[in-house]
Amino acid sequence: MSPRDAKPRLDLSGRVEMTHGAGGRAMAQLIEAIFKPALANDFLAQGNDQAVMPLPGPGRLAMSTDGYVVSPLFFPGGDIGSLAIHGTINDVALSGAVPLYLSVSVIIEEGFPLADLARIADSMGAASRAAGVPVVTGDTKVVERGKADGVFISTAGLGLVPPGLVLSGDRARPGDRVILSGSIGDHGIAILSSRENLEFETAILSDSAALHGLIAAMVAAAGPHLRLMRDPTRGGLAATLNEIADQSGVGIVIEEAAIPVKPQVAAACELLGIDPLTVANEGKLIAVVDPAGAEAVLAAMRAHPLGREAALIGTIGEDDQHFVQMRTAFGGGRIVDWLAGEQLPRIC
């Protein structure tokens, strides 16, 4: 804490006002009272317009950025704060990198309850500490009521890819195996269950989690055999597989029976008329692995708490049209396509 403001005081029963973003004392108080204690670390404490950090070793830098606009802000199993930390850690780590540093930019709507903001900041801090990846620099802005939906968060992350490790979406080759780290659809269903007008009761929690520990175990077990990793977030498993097929110029055939889906997630999808393959995840990954390394990767994943349900779900094949096909649990075949438009519940 800065000595010139020995005791910043902020009444947390209040709401964010335009002055909290105006660059004056109110803004300093907001940052001192809410963000600094929640995110505290030595780099942030430098207090400059930027953080200056050491590079821990040789290798290449990985960088990623993402905006978080989830509604509702607090959902079963997480909130926008932890999500913004996990999501960017994952995007960095999926390159095989060890995630090192994060930045956070928060855009707050005038009138947002300060207590909720503190809750979000604390959740960000807890997620960052648990992952061991510090938020080294940040920014807050306040916009007029109606110009944002509560809170928007943008995070960026830096990581270090160990020498010799090259993972990329264009590296899938026919014969490679496709591995999924666990059950799909949990996050999307947890969010939908709390949306206005759709409310249903469920014990399903978002799977929001930082995957860099799981990824490190996979790299350690079979790094050279890994072709690429992706997290099936928006658009679900269907979108991610189609991205890979397009980027690598291959086809993919998956087995419906091999894909873990929790019964409650399946039931909610039935109720809403949506396909679990297109529902978002925030704590799952798919890896494409050279067949020689598939068993080692799978074993390493299953030994990690976030990969216990890891499963071999399919194989890369040759296909000049880059289709993702699925053998249904029923013995038929179908295409797994991108989600068309927004994911809307159907009645028919």
Added chain:
Amino acid sequence: MCLAIPAEVIELLPDEMARVSLDGIVKTISVGLLDEVAVGDYVVVHVGHALARIDEAEARRTLALIAEMGQGTTEAAR
């Protein structure tokens, strides 16, 4: 057309409403289109309304018939 899904009635509520469960997903729906709904009934739910009751005995008969219709030829085909 007409996405509808069987769910089990777990609680009757006032005003012809009920809570139904589908594998642990619980939703409040209207049962105003049916007579004498009871807890434990499976009903066909469409846009938040129960349209029909599922006849358990007929369901069993259908499944038995499906198994029987498929049986002879599977063996014959082998």
Added chain:
Amino acid sequence: MKHVEEYRDGALAQGLAAAIRAEADPARSYRLMEFCGGHTHAIARYGLEDLLPPPVRLIHGPGCPVCVLPVGRIDAAIRLATRPGLTLCTYGDLMRVPGSHRDSLLKAKAAGADIRMVYSTLDAVAIAAREPEREVVFFAIGFETTTPPTAIAIREAEQNGLTNFSVFCNHVLTPAAIRAIVTGPEAVRDGVAIDGFIGPAHVSTVIGSDAYRFCATEFSKPVAIAGFEPLDVLQAVLMLVRQINQGRHEIETQYIRAVTPTGNRKAQALVATMFEPRPSFEWRGLGALPDSGLRLRPAFARFDAETRFEVDTVPAPDHPGCACGTILRGAKRPEQCKLFGTICTPDSPVGACMVSSEGACAAQWSYGRFRRPAAERVSA
């Protein structure tokens, strides 16, 4: 029993498929129309066509309420939604349906119209109760299944004394459409290319199996009313194959666990008190069909958005290249339309059959398009 998973058993499916293969006569054709989009969806999602022998061909019919809603009614809904002070409540299915000039409710919403997606009709009533200063219009679409829930919503609004709730009624009737497929001018000219019908599941829970008797008595077409699970569909196919082989044309019910001969009398009575048939209603792809749509009775005019807001429906032409109409009658396959997959895809639908995942074109595109050039690819 949970009445879902039991009907998705792959081993039982193989048994039924083997029986269909054994009993279908290679010298005959079994062109079976599944009327309902629910069946179309199940067939596509479970890849059922892969299990059927060549003589059995499934034709995807017009039973998707989103698909058959004419452009003029979508345009009218968009015009309604842009009225100041009015909130239009709609099922999610309708948001992306293209109107004229590729307009849609989604685009109208983006431009500022107050359009809200609801899951249940009662959600729309709740919005009206919560926001008495707004006129809340429910965009009602669907077949006999979806009409009773609309009726319940009107009754609820009436009982709660709401004066700001009304319904833009687009409910349509299944038997009229089946009749049109068999007796329409094109059917008469080209002959009817359908040997039997897989009858609706949930519509039939409401109207009962007796409602299809005319198919057998007037048109000599067999019907098997089937549930929406994959084993239901396969069993119904086998029932129809047997009827055709034996020269029978009867109304059989596979979905006997939920369908009775007379249907849901309580729902029928409620609908009859509030709704009456329109002399004629336009169906996208099938044209204007007599006694095929419902409107509110004069006694319920205060709940009728068409009287309250003088909604005029200007018939709007479909895209000239769009073959939705021919496809909905089963005379063309989706891939025979020259727009299919070129300018018309689920991301940017031109015709209605591409909008809902139950539409014949969207189902073929999203789930089945690998089949077209691709016997060799699948085996490779």
